[in-house]
Amino acid sequence: MFYNGDHISLAFSLLILPGVIISTNTAGSWNVSSPSRLCALTGSSVTIFCTYRYPQEHTVTDVSWYSNKDKRLTESELFKNRGQFLGDKKNNCSLRINGLRESDSKEKYKFWFRTNSSEFSGAGVTLSVTALRVMMSPKTVTEGRSVTLTCSTTCSLGNSTTYIWYKNGLPVSTTHTPDNTFSINKVRVTDEGRYSCAVTGHDDHPSDFVTLSVRYAPRNTTALLSLYMNEGTSVAVICSKDAPALLSLSIKEHTSVTLTCSSDAKPSVRHYSWYKKIGAKSSLMVFGQNYSITDAKVADSGQYYCKAENIVGATESSTLPLNVYKVTAGLRSAVLVPAIIVVAIAVSFVCWWRRTAERAFGVHSQGPDATSLWHMHS
Numbered sequence: 001m002f003y004n005g006d007h008i009s010l011a012f013s014l015l016i017l018p019g020v021i022i023s024t025n026t027a028g029s030w031n032v033s034s035p036s037r038l039c040a041l042t043g044s045s046v047t048i049f050c051t052y053r054y055p056q057e058h059t060v061t062d063v064s065w066y067s068n069k070d071k072r073l074t075e076s077e078l079f080k081n082r083g084q085f086l087g088d089k090k091n092n093c094s095l096r097i098n099g100l101r102e103s104d105s106k107e108k109y110k111f112w113f114r115t116n117s118s119e120f121s122g123a124g125v126t127l128s129v130t131a132l133r134v135m136m137s138p139k140t141v142t143e144g145r146s147v148t149l150t151c152s153t154t155c156s157l158g159n160s161t162t163y164i165w166y167k168n169g170l171p172v173s174t175t176h177t178p179d180n181t182f183s184i185n186k187v188r189v190t191d192e193g194r195y196s197c198a199v200t201g202h203d204d205h206p207s208d209f210v211t212l213s214v215r216y217a218p219r220n221t222t223a224l225l226s227l228y229m230n231e232g233t234s235v236a237v238i239c240s241k242d243a244p245a246l247l248s249l250s251i252k253e254h255t256s257v258t259l260t261c262s263s264d265a266k267p268s269v270r271h272y273s274w275y276k277k278i279g280a281k282s283s284l285m286v287f288g289q290n291y292s293i294t295d296a297k298v299a300d301s302g303q304y305y306c307k308a309e310n311i312v313g314a315t316e317s318s319t320l321p322l323n324v325y326k327v328t329a330g331l332r333s334a335v336l337v338p339a340i341i342v343v344a345i346a347v348s349f350v351c352w353w354r355r356t357a358e359r360a361f362g363v364h365s366q367g368p369d370a371t372s373l374w375h376m377h378s
């Protein structure tokens with residue numbers, strides 16, 4: 001005789017009193033009771049709580065858990081050292097499986113027992129083993145937008161499950177939330193990091209990391225002017241940040257200057273372009289990071305600025321005022337050129353000093369005022 005029992009979720013119906021066993025259900029009392037479904041995390045352990053019944057006059061001679069593949073689970077290669085029978089040959093058929101693997105979820109596990117005259121098997125437990133996975137939506141994150149991370153499982157771990165989130169291995173907050181999502185409304189660059197989640201009580205089995213990387217439009221777009229006096233020798237670098245303080249940057253005719261655009265962007269700048277502004281009119285001079293004027297003419301005078309563009313957006317630098325003057329009197333140029341060099345070096349130092357200070361301290365420092373210096377020579 002071989003019965004195939006339905007699972008029951010009701011409590012075990014034997015009352016155990018000291019020394020007396022009273023069966024409340026004598027007829028049709030062959031039964032194995034265990035949950036029909038279980039969801040557990042990879043790497044963790046699961047206990048399948050299970051009880052079984054049979055007519056009182058029988059004596060249990062053999063018990064076993066089995067699956068289609070493995071006749072005796074606790075003795076099989078796959079479950080050796082992992083499967084542990086916690087029950088007995090009376091009424092308890094609980095089974096514990098340690099070190100769960102996702103491959104353990106393929107099977108239905110059933111409890112079987114034999115008495116001195118019959119045998120019986122339960123309906124079985126469907127075990128689902130899931131890893132935690134962090135899903136990021138959207139997949140690419142832009143500064144100022146929102147992002148939602150979801151700690152997902154392939155089966156439901158139950159209503160009482162709570163989650164915790166980690167950023168670079170450290171808990172994001174001390175609270176454990178029943179919600180499996182983590183949202184940032186306005187993403188900032190400081191939110192970048194490696195995120196993972198875990199289920200409360202299984203902190204030792206967190207999900208894999210998901211890297212949050214924040215894209216942003218070009219910023220700190222700066223126009224730099226390098227002035228050459230002799231063959232290829234740069235004597236000054238002037239940045240556009242200081243330009244509002246400059247009434248005009250005067251250079252002698254036939255001088256060579258190179259305008260270089262720099263910017264901080266993620267992903268990096270795709271296009272640079274140079275513009276010249278005369279009055280309200282802007283005209284494109286060149287595409288590219290550098291714009292060289294090798295033999296400056298009076299007509300090259302104007303306000304120069306650059307534009308940096310990436311997939312997120314574009315920004316412009318402030319303008320660099322350039323004035324190209326004609327050399328008329330021998331005396332004037334003899335005085336002016338060295339004066340320009342001195343001033344250019346001074347401004348260059350101011351520019352360098354500001355950049356260094358900003359980089360080192362993250363503050364915008366004012367520095368000495370370049371206006372007065374340039375005034376003298378413009």
Ligand SMILES: *[C@@H]1O[C@H](CO)[C@@H](O)[C@H](O)[C@H]1NC(C)=O
Pocket residue numbers: 004005006007008010013028029030031032
């Ligand atoms: C097992 O017991 C429950 C009640 O405890 C019952 O509903 C169910 O039909 C039983 N299953 C079998 C196969 O007898």
Ligand SMILES: *[C@@H]1O[C@H](CO)[C@@H](O)[C@H](O)[C@H]1NC(C)=O
Pocket residue numbers: 057058059116117
């Ligand atoms: C099973 O064995 C017990 C003794 O252990 C005996 O009392 C009982 O009659 C046997 N049952 C059957 C159905 O043979």
Ligand SMILES: *[C@@H]1O[C@H](CO)[C@@H](O)[C@H](O)[C@H]1NC(C)=O
Pocket residue numbers: 012050051086087092093094
């Ligand atoms: C069955 O055994 C397990 C492990 O010893 C125990 O935790 C569980 O409470 C037992 N179940 C019953 C119904 O006694």
Ligand SMILES: *[C@@H]1O[C@H](CO)[C@@H](O)[C@H](O)[C@H]1NC(C)=O
Pocket residue numbers: 159
């Ligand atoms: C889980 O929660 C939902 C609503 O929050 C409720 O409707 C459902 O009955 C709960 N399920 C269990 C198994 O507690």
Ligand SMILES: *[C@@H]1O[C@H](CO)[C@@H](O)[C@H](O)[C@H]1NC(C)=O
Pocket residue numbers: 219220358359362363
């Ligand atoms: C870049 O610009 C930001 C503000 O947009 C500023 O906080 C930061 O200090 C600047 N960095 C550099 C290197 O200039």
Ligand SMILES: *[C@@H]1O[C@H](CO)[C@@H](O)[C@H](O)[C@H]1NC(C)=O
Pocket residue numbers: 258260288289290
């Ligand atoms: C622009 O000029 C700078 C310095 O003069 C140089 O390092 C850089 O490679 C140039 N960039 C391009 C795209 O030519």
